[in-house]
Amino acid sequence: MTATPATSTDRLASLGRARAVLLLLHLRTFIALFLVTGYFAISAPNFISADNAMIMSKHVALNAFLAIGMTYVIVSGGIDLSVGSIVGLAGMVAGDLILHGVRIGDYIIWFNVPAVIAITLALGVSIGALNGLLITRLNVAPFIATLGTLYIARGTALLMSDGATFPNLEGDAAHGTTGFPAVGAMNLAGIPLTIWLLLAVAAGTAWLGARTPLGRHIYAIGGNERAAILSGVKVRRVKMFVYMLSGMCGAIVGLIISSQLVAAHPMTGETFELNAIAAAVLGGTSMSGGRGRIGGTIIGAFVIGILSDGLVMMGVSSFWQTVIKGVVIITAVVVDQFQQRVQQRMALLQRVAA
Numbered sequence: 001m002t003a004t005p006a007t008s009t010d011r012l013a014s015l016g017r018a019r020a021v022l023l024l025l026h027l028r029t030f031i032a033l034f035l036v037t038g039y040f041a042i043s044a045p046n047f048i049s050a051d052n053a054m055i056m057s058k059h060v061a062l063n064a065f066l067a068i069g070m071t072y073v074i075v076s077g078g079i080d081l082s083v084g085s086i087v088g089l090a091g092m093v094a095g096d097l098i099l100h101g102v103r104i105g106d107y108i109i110w111f112n113v114p115a116v117i118a119i120t121l122a123l124g125v126s127i128g129a130l131n132g133l134l135i136t137r138l139n140v141a142p143f144i145a146t147l148g149t150l151y152i153a154r155g156t157a158l159l160m161s162d163g164a165t166f167p168n169l170e171g172d173a174a175h176g177t178t179g180f181p182a183v184g185a186m187n188l189a190g191i192p193l194t195i196w197l198l199l200a201v202a203a204g205t206a207w208l209g210a211r212t213p214l215g216r217h218i219y220a221i222g223g224n225e226r227a228a229i230l231s232g233v234k235v236r237r238v239k240m241f242v243y244m245l246s247g248m249c250g251a252i253v254g255l256i257i258s259s260q261l262v263a264a265h266p267m268t269g270e271t272f273e274l275n276a277i278a279a280a281v282l283g284g285t286s287m288s289g290g291r292g293r294i295g296g297t298i299i300g301a302f303v304i305g306i307l308s309d310g311l312v313m314m315g316v317s318s319f320w321q322t323v324i325k326g327v328v329i330i331t332a333v334v335v336d337q338f339q340q341r342v343q344q345r346m347a348l349l350q351r352v353a354a
Helices: 003-026 028-043 049-077 081-101 113-136 142-161 182-186 193-212 213-223 227-229 233-260 272-282 293-311 318-353
Strands: 103-104 106-110
Touching: 003 028, 003 318, 028 293, 049 081, 049 213, 049 233, 049 272, 049 293, 049 318, 081 113, 081 142, 103 213, 113 233, 113 293, 142 233, 182 227, 182 233, 193 213, 193 233, 213 227, 213 233, 227 233, 227 293, 233 272, 272 293, 272 318, 293 318
Parallel strands: none
Antiparallel strands: 103 106
């Protein structure tokens, strides 16, 4: 007769511990950001300064754009390895249009900067659509499909200039192509235009995921694709959308980088996809799909950006930086798996307690 209260008490205690552990796991990205920032504030010279904060915010924005698109791809149960190559190809296409225009016979068509931006964004969306078609229509695994387009996009970028850089993208007033450097250099209210654009994209995609049927369908597909199909979700269309969104984010980053450098290089964006994946996973996006939030991804992008810049300021070799990023990705996935086990245990304890 006395065993039942003791058992009930033990279960309640286990449930309380599980809740506490789960809370810490939910806050892991904030904890990581606090620890990384604190460490470099102490160890790296001039880490805490207005100028460095502005530089880091621009670097974080580049990671964050790619990670936003990557988040919904992973949530839907996929992966996109092509975004880094899209960054390089987008910059090269923009540079080629500004410097050379489009030759048709004996005529050259020149495009102003808004048209160049629109064409480049359309290119990113088109590559994303190609990824989506390969995955949804030809049933190619996302890893293989996007690995293939990674090579196609990077090879095309190299072919455009035989591996050389497109320099001096100031444009020519006679052709109406001036103004491109302002895209990456412009400030509004003392804040770079890049940051304002990131805030707009982050807010829009967060609203999409939390408040729209399309967002709910993305999560449903990642959680259980078969159940989503039986529920009437248009799985192919939703997957097409997430890959097109990821491609567009890659094109945005390509435009920003080439504008800031006033030059385009075909190898720009190499390994950027790894930073995007790391930021998304650090932010709580599950590699098994069905779970992830844009807010967490933005915090994850801050962790990756601060980690990268802090290591540079401390003079750490780029080779070690690559190793550290790999360790971060593995650790994030292991922690995510542990979180899932804790959630399952807590759900079991709650059912037993009820």
